[in-house]
Structures are given as C-alpha cells and as structure tokens.
Amino acid sequence: xxxxxxxxxxxxxxxxxxxxxxxxxxxxxxxxxxxxxxxxxxxxxxxxxxxxxxxxxxxxxxxxxxxxxxxxxxxxxxxxxxxxxxxxxxxxxxxxxxxxxxxxxxxxxxxxxxxxxxxxxxxxxxxxxxxxxxxxxxxxxxxxxxxxxxxxxxxxxxxxxxxxxxxxxxxxxxxxxxxxxxxxxxxxxxxxxxxxxxxxxxxxxxxxxxxxxxxxxxxxxxxxxxxxxxxxxxxxxxxxxxxxxxxxxxxxxxxxxxxxxxxxxxxxxxxxxxxxxxxxxxxxxxxxxxxxxxxxxxxxxxxxxxxxxxxxxxxxxxxxxxxxxxxxxxxxxxxxxxxxxxxxxxxxxxxxxxxxxxxxxxxxxxxxxxxxxxxxxxxxxxxxxxxxxxxxxxxxxxxxxxxxxxxxxxxxxxxxxxxxxxxxxxxxxxxxxxxxxxxxxxxxxxxxxxxxxxxxxxxxxxxxxxxxxxxxxxxxxxxxxxxxxxxxxxxxxxxxxxxxxx
Amino acid sequence: xxxxxxxxxxxxxxxxxxxxxxxxxxxxxxxxxxxxxxxxxxxxxxxxxxx
Numbered sequence: 001x002x003x004x005x006x007x008x009x010x011x012x013x014x015x016x017x018x019x020x021x022x023x024x025x026x027x028x029x030x031x032x033x034x035x036x037x038x039x040x041x042x043x044x045x046x047x048x049x050x051x052x053x054x055x056x057x058x059x060x061x062x063x064x065x066x067x068x069x070x071x072x073x074x075x076x077x078x079x080x081x082x083x084x085x086x087x088x089x090x091x092x093x094x095x096x097x098x099x100x101x102x103x104x105x106x107x108x109x110x111x112x113x114x115x116x117x118x119x120x121x122x123x124x125x126x127x128x129x130x131x132x133x134x135x136x137x138x139x140x141x142x143x144x145x146x147x148x149x150x151x152x153x154x155x156x157x158x159x160x161x162x163x164x165x166x167x168x169x170x171x172x173x174x175x176x177x178x179x180x181x182x183x184x185x186x187x188x189x190x191x192x193x194x195x196x197x198x199x200x201x202x203x204x205x206x207x208x209x210x211x212x213x214x215x216x217x218x219x220x221x222x223x224x225x226x227x228x229x230x231x232x233x234x235x236x237x238x239x240x241x242x243x244x245x246x247x248x249x250x251x252x253x254x255x256x257x258x259x260x261x262x263x264x265x266x267x268x269x270x271x272x273x274x275x276x277x278x279x280x281x282x283x284x285x286x287x288x289x290x291x292x293x294x295x296x297x298x299x300x301x302x303x304x305x306x307x308x309x310x311x312x313x314x315x316x317x318x319x320x321x322x323x324x325x326x327x328x329x330x331x332x333x334x335x336x337x338x339x340x341x342x343x344x345x346x347x348x349x350x351x352x353x354x355x356x357x358x359x360x361x362x363x364x365x366x367x368x369x370x371x372x373x374x375x376x377x378x379x380x381x382x383x384x385x386x387x388x389x390x391x392x393x394x395x396x397x398x399x400x401x402x403x404x405x406x407x408x409x410x411x412x413x414x415x416x417x418x419x420x421x422x423x424x425x426x427x428x429x430x431x432x433x434x435x436x437x438x439x440x441x442x443x444x445x446x447x448x449x450x451x452x453x454x455x456x457x458x459x460x461x462x463x464x465x466x467x468x469x470x471x472x473x474x475x476x477x478x479x480x481x482x483x484x485x486x487x488x489x490x491x492x493x494x495x496x497x498x499x500x501x502x
Numbered sequence: 503x504x505x506x507x508x509x510x511x512x513x514x515x516x517x518x519x520x521x522x523x524x525x526x527x528x529x530x531x532x533x534x535x536x537x538x539x540x541x542x543x544x545x546x547x548x549x550x551x552x553x
Contacts, residue, residue: 215549222542229535233528240524244517247524382523468512488539492546 028104030189035407037097038196042411045200045437049418049429053077058093058439059086061128063136063156065146070128074439075432090443091120107183115184123450124443126166130159138339157335160328160449164294167453178454187451188262191324194444196407198327198358201438203415204431205351209499210420216310216356219492220363223318226488227364228371231258235476243472247383248272251375252279253469257476259371260364261286261322267368267400271376271392273384284457285466285473290325291456294449297482298329302336309337310493311486313353317360318485319477324448330357331445352498362405369400 044054056075064070071083081089095113102112130136133146138153154161171178178185206213236254239245245253251272256265262283269279297316305312316333320326334353341348376392419430520528 219542219546222539225535225538225542229531229538233531233535236524237528240518240520244515246515246518249512249515378523378527383521466512491543 028101029403030105030186031192031403033101033104034189034192034404035196037101038193038199038404038407038411040097041193041197041437041440042200042414045433046418048433048436049426053433053436055436055440057081057086057089058436058443059083059090059124060439060442061131061156061159063131063133063142063146064128065133065148067128070131074436087124091117091124094120094443101189102183112183115181119181119184119447119450122166122170123163123446126163126450127159127446130154130162131156135162139343153339155335155339157332160332160445161295163446163449164291164453167450168291168456168458169453171454171457172459175457178457181454185451185454187322187324187448187455190444190447190451191327192402192404192407194441194448195323195327195358195362196404196411197437197441197444198354199408199411200415200434201351201441202355202358203412204419204434205349205355207416207419212496212499216493216496217359217363219314220359222488222492223314223360224363224367226318226484227259228367230484231481232371234480235472238476238480239472242475243468245468245472247379248274248278249282249469251379252282253472255371256282256286256321257473257481259321259368260326260361261290263323263365263402264368264371267372268375270400271372271396272379273376273390281466282469285469286321287325287452288456288458289473289477290320290322291452293320293477294325294329294332294452298332298336301333302340306337306340308490308494309334309341309348309353309498310356310496311489312337313356314360314489314493315486317357317364318489319482321477322452323361323365324452326361327354327358328445328448328452330354330361333357347501348498349501356493358408362408365402365405368402369397372400373397 041055047054048056053075056073057078058074059071060074061070062072069083071087073079073081073083073086078086095116098116099109099113103109133142133148133151135152135154135158136156137143137146137148137151138155143149143151152158170181232254235257236250239250239253240247252265252269252274255268256262256279258264265279265282265286268274269276269282297319301312301316305315312333313330316329317326320329331354334350334357337353338348338350373392373394373396376396380386380391415430415434419427422430
C-alpha cells in the first residue's frame with residue numbers, strides 16, 4: 001500500500017495526520033465527522049418513536065434465489081419504493097451527507113462524490129452477491145424455504161467477506177483503480193460512524209439485562225490491562241531484543257500489534273517523535289494483517305468457540321487490530337455463531353457478541369492518549385533528551401483521544417435511558433426505530449470491509465526490506481497476542497452466554 | 503526520507519542495546535499487567551458474571 005493510499009486510512013485523527021505528515025488539510029477531523037453523522041442517523045431514527053419513520057426507506061437485503069426480490073426498504077410503510085427505489089434513495093442520501101462531510105474535511109467534493117458512487121456500487125453489489133442463498137442460507141428450514149440442497153452457510157453477513165474480497169482484488173490486481181478510488185476509501189470514517197450508531201443498538205439490546213451487561217463491561221478492564229501492559233511490553237521486547245529493531249521502529253510496531261493498529265501506531269510515532277514515515281509503514285502492515293485475521297479468526301471462533309459466544313467476542317476484540325477490522329470481524333463472528341447455534345436449536349439474542357467485541361475495542365481505544373503521553377514523557381525525558389527540545393504535554397492526552405467514542409457513549413446512554421424507562425408500548429416503537437438506524441450501521445460496515453480490502457496490498461509483504469518487520473508481526477501476533485487473548489478471554493468470559501430469545 | 507530508504511535502513515540497521523529505562527518500562531508494564539490481571543481474576547472469582 002502506498003503512503004498516499006494509507007493517508008485515507010489515517011485520516012481518522014488530525015493529530016495523527018500532523019504527525020505522519022499525511023493528508024494534513026485543515027478542517028473537521030474524521031472523528032468528529034463520524035460523531036455528527038452517527039448522531040444525525042440516531043436522532044432521525046428516534047423521531048420514528050413519536051412520529052413518522054423518517055429513515056424507513058433505507059435499503060436492506062434478504063437472502064435470495066431470485067435477485068429481483070433481494071432488495072427492499074427497511075420499513076413496510078415505504079414498500080412502494082420497491083427494492084431498487086430504496087437502494088437509489090439510500091445511495092443519494094449517503095452521497096449527500098458524506099459529500100457535505102467531505103467538504104468539511106476539505107476534500108474535493110466532486111472527486112469524492114464520483115469515487116463514492118463507484119465504492120458504494122461495488123461494495124453493495126458484493127453484499128447482495130453474499131446474500132445469495134447458496135452462500136448465505138444456514139438452517140434446514142432455510143434450505144427448504146429456498147429449495148436448495150447445499151450452501152456455504154456464510155450467513156447474510158457473509159456479504160462482508162465478499163465486499164472485503166472485492167476490495168482485495170482491486171487493490172492487488174488493479175492498483176491504479178485502487179489509487180483512483182482513494183478519496184472515498186475511508187474505512188476509519190465508515191467504521192466510526194457505524195460504532196456511534198452501534199451504541200444505541202447495544203443499549204436497546206442490553207436494557208433490562210443490566211446485571212449481565214455491567215458484568216461484561218467491567219471485564220473489559222482486563223482487555224485494557226492486557227493490550228497496554230502485557231502485549232505492548234512483550235512485543236516491544238521481542239522487536240528490540242530478538243529482531244534488533246531500533247527504538248524508533250520498535251515502539252510504533254509494539255503499539256500497532258498490541259493496541260489498536262493504525263491509530264495506536266500513529267499516536268506512538270508522534271509521542272516518541274519518530275520520523276513520519278515510520279508509523280505509516282508500520283500501519284500498512286497492520287492493515288494487511290488485520291485483513292488476514294478477519295478472513296480467518298471468525299471461522300476459527302465459529303468452529304471452536306460456538307459454545308462460548310462471549311469468549312469468542314472478547315477474543316476477536318483483543319486479537320484483531322484496527323477498529324474497523326475488529327468490530328467488523330465481531331459482526332461476522334456473531335452471525336456465524338448465532339447461525340451454528342440456531343442449527344443446534346439454540347436461539348441467542350443478537351447483539352451481544354458484536355456488542356462485547358465493540359465494547360472491548362472501545363475500552364482499549366480510550367487509553368491511546370494516556371499511553372501516548374506516558375511514552376512521550378519517557379522518551380522526551382529519558383531516551384531522546386534534547387536541550388530545549390519539546391517535552392510531553394498533558395494536553396496530548398485529549399489531542400489523541402478518539403473523539404468518536406464520545407458519540408458511541410452518548411447514543412448508548414440516551415438509548416439505554418429511553419429503553420429502560422419506556423412503557424411496553426413505547427419500547428415496541430423504540431426497538432424498530434433503532435433497528436432502522438442499525439440498517440445504516442450495516443451499510444457502513446459494508447463500506448468499511450470494502451475499503452479495508454482496497455487498502456490491503458499483499459504484495460507489500462514481499463517488498464525488499466520489510467521481511468524483518470513482517471517476521472516480528474507474525475511472531476508476535478500469531479505466537480503470542482492471539483493465544484494470550486484467547487486465554488484471558490476464556491478466564492473472564494467462559495460460561496457466560498448471551499440471553500436466549502424468548 | 504523515502505519509503506525505499508526506510509526499507510534499506512530496516513535491512514541494515516545497527517542494533518541499539520536496551521537502555522535501563524527501557525528495561526524498567528518493560529519490567530514494570532509486565533509486572534503491573536500480570537498483577538492487575540490476578541486482582542481481576544480474584545474479583546471475578548468472588549463476583550462472577552450474573553446472567
């Protein structure tokens with residue numbers, strides 16, 4: 001992946017951009033933009049509780065054998081639009097909102113709009129292909145319903161994998177096309193919007209099960225300890241002692257592998273005052289390995305952890321790096337495990353696996369700024385001491401804080417308050433309203449998967465000089481991070497099951 | 503510095519020995535991490551997750 005292509009991925013954090021020297025146009029940060037767009041969807045969805053359903057036209061896809069029946073609007077009162085009409089309205093709405101966002105980010109709106117159109121078309125087409133019954137049908141009743149005798153059993157969410165693979169094909173076989181698309185390839189923006197919307201969905205899911213939800217959240221503390229104190233120190237040691245990396249390389253590498261990928265590598269690069277290209281090169285590896293994990297770990301979780309759904313959820317949150325890949329992998333894991341459980345006659349409530357993965361990831365993200373400050377303090381006072389040089393500032397904690405988390409917390413709190421204080425009649429209106437918002441969350445997931453694929457050029461792994469970087473990543477990730485993550489997830493989450501559907 | 507320069511730097515880098523402050527950072531992080539996980543484990547034992 002080129003530095004330019006990675007700039008879109010890194011666009012999440014203005015401070016990071018300044019540090020990395022990429023995409024440094026002044027304007028609203030992608031984090032804040034994600035908060036505003038996510039809140040817009042949330043507020044419009046909530047209007048549906050008291051009045052008309054303003055977002056019911058959003059397109060949703062069903063498992064199909066006849067493609068003409070695959071698409072439809074999310075709410076019945078927009079049935080007149082038909083599938084294609086709902087798709088067009090959804091596309092236009094996203095185009096308008098995201099183009100306004102692009103203007104706020106100081107991106108050329110015309111270039112963005114054209115490229116977003118192509119991104120949306122390919123990504124959503126991949127999603128629809130993934131919903132084909134021979135790919136998505138899971139249970140015997142599905143087989144009977146669609147009149148089929150075999151299926152890959154990838155579930156409806158298998159479409160995410162198709163979107164990812166479409167992006168990978170473009171990135172690896174049509175690099176010029178991938179470069180052309182880059183203005184609209186913004187996985188961090190898309191996933192952060194999705195996470196803000198997800199806050200409300202999780203809130204409605206856990207309302208009424210406060211005891212279980214708070215217990216799960218409290219165990220998220222273990223994830224913070226593991227990522228920052230255990231993973232980081234071991235990976236840093238391995239990189240420095242076994243592979244002979246300099247401090248400038250080892251610190252961003254340790255953060256990228258241990259914490260949350262791109263954002264952590266960039267924040268660490270800034271904290272230790274590394275050259276901008278160092279965390280950018282590390283980040284390109286982070287994205288490639290995140291894709292490998294997304295393609296493998298959810299299926300491993302389904303095979304070996306389907307009877308421990310929350311162990312699987314926490315493990316995915318701890319093992320898969322970058323917010324986009326982790327939360328998206330949580331979505332696939334949930335679909336795969338729920339499908340397998342359903343085939344065995346167990347109906348878990350949806351939302352708990354994805355919610356646990358997202359909570360683990362958000363918990364880890366919260367402390368990026370604090371960790372960057374600690375490293376900055378050590379580096380500027382003990383390692384790279386320069387007379388009159390810039391020292392670590394407490395303000396960097398806020399500067400590096402991932403602001404989209406504020407949106408996630410806000411939609412969670414409001415959604416939780418509404419769902420837990422509502423009368424049964426009102427709750428019966430809140431749930432579908434948030435469900436409509438959740439349809440947008442799915443679309444932003446699709447865009448995230450496709451974008452991650454487009455940013456992942458596997459040929460970069462074979463380039464001269466990167467072998468040692470790849471080696472430390474493989475040894476640390478698959479020799480340590482994945483297994484310790486599994487052990488800790490097992491210790492804290494084994495025996496805990498999501499509630500069953502009534 | 504170009505990406506190509508960084509790659510050749512990676513291939514031909516000189517080993518920097520671990521400084522005492524780095525050893526302290528690694529040691530303290532690991533010890534604190536394991537200690538806190540043990541505390542959480544004990545808390546988890548006495549206050550298990552309730553469904």
